[in-house]
Amino acid sequence: MEKKSAKTTGAALLEQTYLPHISIDCVIFGYHEKQIKVLLSHVKGALGWLLPGGFIEMEQALDEAASKILEGRTGLTSLFLKQFKTFGSLNRGLDPATQFAGVPDFNPANLQWLSKRFLTIGYYALTEFSKVTPKPSLFDDKCQWFEINGLPPLLSDHELLIKEALRKLQLQLHHEPIGYNLLPEKFTLPEMQALYETILGKKLDQRNFTKKLVSLNLIKKLGEKKYIGGHRSPSLYKFNKRNYNKALLNGVILAF
Amino acid sequence: MEKKSAKTTGAALLEQTYLPHISIDCVIFGYHEKQIKVLLSHVKGALGWLLPGGFIEMEQALDEAASKILEGRTGLTSLFLKQFKTFGSLNRGLDPATQFAGVPDFNPANLQWLSKRFLTIGYYALTEFSKVTPKPSLFDDKCQWFEINGLPPLLSDHELLIKEALRKLQLQLHHEPIGYNLLPEKFTLPEMQALYETILGKKLDQRNFTKKLVSLNLIKKLGEKKYIGGHRSPSLYKFNKRNYNKALLNGVILAF
Known part of the structure; x- marks a missing residue:
């Protein structure tokens, strides 16, 4: 055809x-x-x-x-x-x-x-x-x-x-992980947060956001930092692919 | 037709x-x-x-x-x-x-x-x-x-x-209020929780569930209790219709 x-x-x-x-x-x-x-x-x-x-x-x-x-x-x-x-x-x-x-x-x-x-x-x-x-x-x-x-x-x-x-x-965003293929393989928390904020069209509380991500075990902290000039060198993270795929399959329950 | x-x-x-x-x-x-x-x-x-x-x-x-x-x-x-x-x-x-x-x-x-x-x-x-x-x-x-x-x-x-x-x-359930028309006009928190648990097919933590509902201002506590026999007389609640309708319209953001 x-x-x-x-x-x-x-x-x-x-x-x-x-x-x-x-x-x-x-x-x-x-x-x-x-x-x-x-x-x-x-x-x-x-x-x-x-x-x-x-x-x-x-x-x-x-x-x-x-x-x-x-x-x-x-x-x-x-x-x-x-x-x-x-x-x-x-x-x-x-x-x-x-x-x-x-x-x-x-x-x-x-x-x-x-x-x-x-x-x-x-x-x-x-x-x-x-x-x-x-x-x-x-x-x-x-x-x-x-x-x-x-x-x-x-x-x-x-x-x-x-x-x-x-x-x-x-x-x-509230029931499925996103980010894989949208962020570099190694990324910083501010980069991840910027992705969510851009899609949601609003600022998110940084402390809550980080706490949530860590508690979901979707990402893991690497022993490396990203040099972005000045005194700040934010830590690099990568996705925990196994947990990420599991969350894709089962959904992420974000409340209760 | x-x-x-x-x-x-x-x-x-x-x-x-x-x-x-x-x-x-x-x-x-x-x-x-x-x-x-x-x-x-x-x-x-x-x-x-x-x-x-x-x-x-x-x-x-x-x-x-x-x-x-x-x-x-x-x-x-x-x-x-x-x-x-x-x-x-x-x-x-x-x-x-x-x-x-x-x-x-x-x-x-x-x-x-x-x-x-x-x-x-x-x-x-x-x-x-x-x-x-x-x-x-x-x-x-x-x-x-x-x-x-x-x-x-x-x-x-x-x-x-x-x-x-x-x-x-x-x-x-994670981004829209439910319950109105499904529960009696005046209901107890265990009745509300049973509705959510039935739909989700699993038990929910009672303390978290109540905390969430209160923080969303979707229901309000009445000055009345329900007599269910024995020593327990759980408080009665009703929906805050205005907040409920607003949440229906705008969605309830349950995370971040």
Whole structure:
């Protein structure tokens, strides 16, 4: 199915290939040094940006479809995608006839398909954005990171999807460990705290934060310090991978 | 759309009325005195039980469809349904030709519709089960509560849906207040703790639990005690409705 060229994709072929009325959209958060960005793509000539998204093949499992869409539209593989919500209000704000009017060679068959009512299944992931070079797909002229507080005009309800995904990510911090793959292998407590503060969008009490992390045994102190100039040389830590994986599996109970 | 009788519902009419390939299933948890039950329905002659479920009308918002399904199939209104996950693996285990073979007057048109591949959007709710009298729908001969640890044979992947819904409910305890409508208007701390312990499936430290609740200002102590015989007369509490609603809206941050 993946080998078809854009030109042969007519309405009948779309109908035959994909489940109608259902799409997938991926909110990819990128973290780097106290910044959160979101990956967006842009169809040449369209009136706004979109989350990387696509459809589910007739005989394709939902999670598999999500991974393939992400890979095909961004070049990213093996990101751990989490499903967070299905959006199904009546007017999701996509008006392809207007919003895609400027797209060169826009196929009327595609317009017919896109003009259907779609429910979209939202997925999100969190990655280190300096490690990723997004690659635009066949349909896009641009695919790039945007600061979460400086998003460009978005089509459909994709701004709502980003907002909801961020809310779910913030909740996730309270019952699942994060940080692995987002921080250097050896990191300081202030670096770890900055990650949490950036995602939560607020300052945390340093003493409580450290106490919590230590009591969870998710990280271990190394016998090394990081030289950051001046008189301060904060201790370096690394994740206790065994406890971290156990916590991922069982959840971290943060209260009671 | 709701006024059609079962007899006039052929495949063409189903196709015309509902979005294809997408269903909704509702996991209704009932709590009462240290027990959690789940509401299940049974189509006369079918080989197993199902969660109350149904389909989305072409021009019906997703959340509205979920509420109407719940009302139509159980008689329950104004339960706060929460969407928890969309299930879309390839083989969801429904085999209508076999599992519904014993259903009297089973319409081949319905079989054709049910034999399609369906993704299902899962919703859950938590209610006080002694207050609810389930009413079987037109299609069902039975609709009743089952102990969560004593479920009857279930069709499709509905056992998985219940398991996932319970996991989400357990997580919800960590960032949202619960208890209102589940406990009497005036309740004791042991009653409140029993609710949490029943849902979490484990004992909680009584001192920590009380400390947490008091620090959140979700409940207030009344100047009354409950007489339970012997020498013990535990204090009665009630919810601080204003703080409770605020916490529902903003979430309760239980850590950091």
